[in-house]
Amino acid sequence: MKAVDKFEYRRGYKFSTYATWWIRQAITRSIADQARTIRIPVHMIETINKLNRIQRKLLQENGKEATPEELAIHMDMPEDKVRRVLKIAKEPISMESPVGDDEDSHLGDFIEDENAEKPLDETINRGYQSLREKYFLA
Structure with missing residues (x-):
């Protein structure tokens, strides 16, 4: 959702290229928040x-x-x-x-x-x- 909100088509990048970074970051953050017994x-x-x-x-x-x-x-x-x-x-x-x-x-x-x-x-x-x-x- 963050990728959709922040995407600027005027810059000339493909949405998939832009969204990949945000998806990777969301997954990494989720793993970091939930992977350990003690956060x-x-x-x-x-x-x-x-x-x-x-x-x-x-x-x-x-x-x-x-x-x-x-x-x-x-x-x-x-x-x-x-x-x-x-x-x-x-x-x-x-x-x-x-x-x-x-x-x-x-x-x-x-x-x-x-x-x-x-x-x-x-x-x-x-x-x-x-x-x-x-x-x-x-």
Whole structure:
């Protein structure tokens, strides 16, 4: 629809040539908006794609993974921003991902619940409660 709205026949281009660009852009934006579990803005997706292209190019040229410093030079970007982009580019990991050789353990099993009461505190509280009931309520 955007191609129809913005097309100017006076310039002499065919509509199909003009519309192809807008269709490609709409598809790319839609994929960028919907492809990830956690949405990343389109401008950041474009930066990630550029970073990935440069990483592949440097890997082919040098035969080794590029360091953030090398990437920063080739992208003309500060190193700390390159590190942030690399961090954002990582895919999230499912809490149900198996851990270890046996399939019984999951990643979520090893994450501490900071709101849960610690076993020692729970035991002490139960002991105090039992003493209160025994001496003050009886």
